Amino acid sequence: MKKILIKCGGSVLDELTPDFFNSLKELQASEYQLIFVHGGGPDINKMLSLYQVEPEFHNGLRKTTKExxxxxxxxxxxxxxxKLVGKLTENGLHAVGLNGSDGGCLQGxxxxxxxxxxVGEITAVNDKVISILMEEGFIPVITPIAVNEEGQKLNINADYAAAAVAGAVAAETCIFVTDVPGIMVNGEVVPQMTKAEVEVYLEDGTIYGGMIPKVTSALSALDKGLESVMIVSGKTSFFTGTEWKGTNIIGKEMKNNE
Ligand SMILES: Nc1ncnc2c1ncn2[C@@H]1O[C@H](COP(=O)(O)OP(=O)(O)OP(=O)(O)O)[C@@H](O)[C@H]1O
Ligand SMILES: [Mg+2]
Known part of the structure; x- marks a missing residue:
């Protein structure tokens, strides 16, 4: 069965619409097996402010003290x-939550x-538990916490974790679900973007903040052999069974006859 990795941004978790869940059902109807990795920026910021800790970011990555x-x-x-497992279940999808550090799933x-x-980066993915869940018909929902060789837990940017898991399970596609309808340039969504274009927009600041780890992970997922990477909104339908909505990032320029 074809696999599809869906990274669901914390930015949009509270705003996922019925159209979004319909798109997931369309993917299942198209014989895709779903695997989720989730973010949680807004939930984390809310809790940090309760503890009176000021969030601090470097190139879209959260500085992470022990506290x-x-x-x-x-x-x-x-x-x-x-929250995500609950919403998937309410919508008739059989999801099971998995902490990335459980079963040695995410190593970093x-x-x-x-x-x-x-803050860590993924060095290896042990897909054993993920595969067992999928074989039994469950949708794994992975929290982006990894563990290093010393047993130290690491905070992993969810976009990076998604690309690493997508590569490890040989997913066909990786979808980044977020709170914007794709990569915007001058206020418009760009339907298709090449690696070279992404690099230009990173350089000139058109792509900034939370979009930086997303496109960086997208490019690394393409390097690992994924066929396509999409950036889509969780507030609308993104797949109708035949058509996609959002930004498709492609590894190389397509020629007309390709
Ligand atoms: N060129 C761009 N087009 C669209 N959005 C952009 C662009 N450059 C930066 N962004 C920002 O990227 C944000 C999405 O990344 P963000 O990290 O905030 O959300 P997320 O990754 O979906 O959620 P989480 O980090 O909680 O998992 C958008 O809300 C927007 O502010
Ligand atoms: Mg983010």
């Missing part, structure tokens, strides 16, 4: 993952402890 990490795991696993290493604290 922040505890809050991140508490919120992502205990609140955000529960620190990126730059001095600048970012306990």
């Amino acid at each position: 922040t990490l505890e809050i991140v795991e508490l919120v992502l696993s205990g609140q955000t993952n529960r 290493k620190l990126i730059d402890e001095a600048a970012l604290g306990f």
